[in-house]
Amino acid sequence: MSQTAYANPKLLKNLNDNESTGDLVRQLLALSLPIMVENMLHMAVGITDTYMANTLPENSAAATAAIGTISYFIWFVGLIVAAVGTGATAIIARAKGARHRSLANSVCGQSVTASAILGLLFGIFIYVAATPLVNLTGLTGTAPALAHSYLRMLAFSMPFMTLMFVASASLRGAGDTITPAICMIVVDVLNMFLTYTLTRGAFGLPKMGFTGIATGTVIAYTAGGLLIFGVLLAGRGGIRLHVHRLWPHWVTLKRIFRIGIPSGFEGLLVWVAQFGVVYIINHMDATNRLPAAHINAVRIEGLSYMAGFAVATAAATMVGQSLGMRKPARATKAAYLSYALGASIMVACGVLFILAGKPLARIMSPHDAYVADMTARCLFITGFIQFSFASSAVFGGALRGAGDTFAVMVINLASILCLRLAGVLVVGLWLHKGLIAIWLVLSAELFVRGLLIYVRFVNGKWRFAKV
DSSP states (O other): OOTTOOOOOTTTTTOOOOHHHHHHHHHHHHHHOOOOHHHHHHHHHHHHHHHHHHHHHEEEEEEEEHHHHHHHHHHHHHHHHHHHHHHHHHHHHHHHHHHHHHHHHHHHHHHHHHHHHHHHHHHHHHHHTHHHHHHTTTTOHHHHHHHHHHHHHHHHHHHHHHHHHHHHHHHHHTTHHHHHHHHHHHHHHHHHHHHHHHHHOOOTTOOOOOHHHHHHHHHHHHHHHHHHHHHHHBBBOOOOOOOOGOOHHHHHHHHHHHHHHHHHHHHHHHHHHHHHHHHHHHHOOTTTTHHHHHHHHHHHHHHHHHHHHHHHHHHHHHHHHHHHOOHHHHHHHHHHHHHHHHHHHHHHHHHHHHHHHHHHHHHHOOTTTTHHHHHHHHHHHHGGGGHHHHHHHHHHHHHHHTTTTHHHHHHHHHHIIIHHHHHIIIIIIIIIOOOHHHHHHHHHHHHHHHHHHHHHHHHOOOHHHHH
């Protein structure tokens, strides 16, 4: 597609008050499908990394636990940088809806500057503090040494990774989901290729074993950051990165962070809770087999929630643009259509987890029957709550697109800290009930969170949020 979804007049009839449901569905699909492809490939990268770790000739369970645990540090960086990305998406979407191009370009430039600074700081911190960070994970056996080497290598790619996150958020706010999707497809395909070839020593490349997984990731992230920076300089989606926009403009930065900081603070506390869950699971089994099963289940479940998050991103853009046009009814309709699409996909994946969890688990862990069995049992449990997981993702995205980030933060924190983390502490550390009981707690919390997010959306106060 040579034009972005936002700029295509046949696809987006933004000025037509009689816009039909079919028009909105086509726009939703145009926005969400590229992100969905991107997310699926990104999930494939995680699955590839985990599979390669599972099939290493030595210490496969330790390698899998290390890979999965360090992925939480990558997630942490992404969540903090989302404080910039969320603000950029919301403001650029409103600016595009109001046809205020100079504001959109200004926000793009300021977001890039903020992301580069954050990435540099994170890279330095992670490299210097790698040892105490790994000590916090609760990993045992040979897993800590593997995690340490992986984390230090990833530190070098942090500025490029944060740039990718924020640049993609800026383009999506403008309604261009295709360009960042193409960039990420290039990154993910390169990542999977390098991970396989460097781990196995294929195509004449050196056989690096576990180190090859980290090397492939670092090279791919670096290439992706440079690629999307070039795209912004060239201009896409009706926004363009101008060099003079990179100099800090405090009023614009304040607007970005006013929207994004609640999301970033929320992300920080959510990460603490989620990492606490991983820490408890890592401590449950010195052989690393239960942590490996947990990581495998999370990777496979990603086939569902990554699709839901893609629809949630599209919902955020559509809601933000609709409010920029002063059409709250259109925003409401777009959100419900987004949920219909997201829930349909996630429920279908849930049925797959229930009926075919065992073969999926055996594919992921072909050499350890116990790990495969525990993975399948976790997938069976989570299969029943995908409809509520979809509610949390899609309606949460719609609220963020409207700028109602504080309410989403409060709901998520209350649910994750009071139900998820507290519940896992009770069943894992106090009652010693094991991994299956923990997944029952995780699923129950997702059910409650999805319900609370939907109640907030129905309340309707998001229509009047200021950005």
